[in-house]
């Protein structure tokens with residue numbers, strides 16, 4: 141029996157104090173780390189930190205904060221091994237960890253790292269601990285490579301999470317533990333409604349921004365399709381920057397020519413878009429198919445849409461001339477396009493995050509207003525609603541509303557720890573269970589709203605099986621009208637699972653730890 145779900149515990153944590161942004165750079169970084177340990181997310185404290193600093197200090201503060209977070213648990217273990225007596229005060233531990241990061245990972249000169257860190261302890265009114273801080277940092281400074289080796293040896297995760305990942309990924313475990321401690325590469329998605337990927341790559345060369353073209357192939361076998369359409373292959377192209385760059389240094393960024401989006405996140409929109417294209421192009425002689433395009437409109441849902449990365453991508457594809465749903469022709473003798481209207485609903489239950497959807501779509505000229513002006517016959521509705529209870533049919537009798545659903549589900553975000561290393565501090569073991577329950581509630585509310593013959597793409601940025609393949613296996617036991625679409629061997633991303641595919645953030649050039657499963661609705 142499913143229980144009532146609640147959001148992950150971290151979402152409920154209240155910040156215990158407002159950040160006081162004064163003092164030296166190190167003091168501000170220490171205060172930021174203390175705020176994160178008190179439950180604030182990195183996303184909420186990073187801008188206040190950086191905005192409080194002179195331009196010349198921002199790079200160092202950013203590196204010090206992010207590196208300390210990435211190495212947090214390894215530094216904690218090292219610290220425990222270095223202290224004669226247990227150190228309990230959070231402020232003292234954090235200060236020493238910030239010192240260790242400078243010595244072991246940032247190659248700051250010994251005397252600056254030690255002196256400035258000791259001074260920081262005085263500034264945060266922990267002068268009583270300066271002797272201890274000084275002694276530990278001096279010991280490490282005498283042989284940094286020995287201590288760096290010690291620190292790098294194991295993982296830098298809380299033990300409960302490392303243990304769970306060992307259970308889930310024993311073969312990939314060592315690489316995964318190292319991969320999760322590294323920074324992630326920056327990827328760009330090119331807005332193909334404006335320019336081609338190759339065209340934008342050329343423009344970047346002129347701006348002296350070095351990138352590599354990344355091509356991901358997604359092969360899958362659609363059930364109940366005609367032979368011609370039975371096997372499909374989609375090519376998703378993105379750009380990987382050699383070095384992370386401020387977006388205002390990118391050509392035509394403010395005009396919407398490109399967006400920052402992880403490479404594996406870029407798989408979502410093409411996948412759901414292409415199965416829909418395929419569905420529309422197949423002659424409707426399938427008894428299992430309830431997709432009614434007789435009124436020339438299709439309805440699609442982005443169920444957890446904020447801040448709108450995948451929604452924007454999908455809208456770019458829909459409004460791009462090459463891949464537009466409006467240009468699909470059925471494989472019958474008829475030649476007229478089958479679709480004259482696409483209705484998209486995007487929901488999310490967090491109002492401030494909905495605001496970010498609007499801002500993002502405006503930059504890309506994809507707001508409701510822009511779409512209306514362009515007379516694209518795309519109707520976009522963005523709604524603040526809870527996906528565990530929301531009903532797209534409103535008062536209509538039939539619940540069957542959507543031809544395709546993208547469910548980019550709330551998750552523990554363990555697959556994006558490289559970008560959000562605060563996750564390893566903020567998450568607790570109990571969050572996995574609670575998050576899995578929330579995901580199940582959303583799935584059970586949305587599935588009855590999908591038309592027979594429609595597709596639901598389930599996505600998470602988690603690397604825990606409970607939220608992914610096990611969630612899908614569990615879900616499928618509830619229904620006799622669900623089939624999992626098989627990805628084929630053509631896929632050059634992720635690891636095949638009993639249902640779906642799992643990407644792991646192992647290698648420093650690849651994308652984040654996303655999971656994808658494509659479900660098809662059959663007749664009961």
Ligand SMILES: C[S@@+](CC[C@H](N)C(=O)[O-])C[C@H]1O[C@@H](n2cnc3c(N)ncnc32)[C@H](O)[C@@H]1O
Pocket residue numbers: 443444445446447448449450451487488489490493525526527528548549550551
């Ligand atoms: C992984 S994020 C979505 C990212 C988004 N699809 C994108 O590509 O930019 C998950 C989203 O689910 C939303 N969410 C969490 N619980 C929800 C619920 N019960 N109903 C609707 N949205 C929910 C969160 O606010 C969050 O924005």
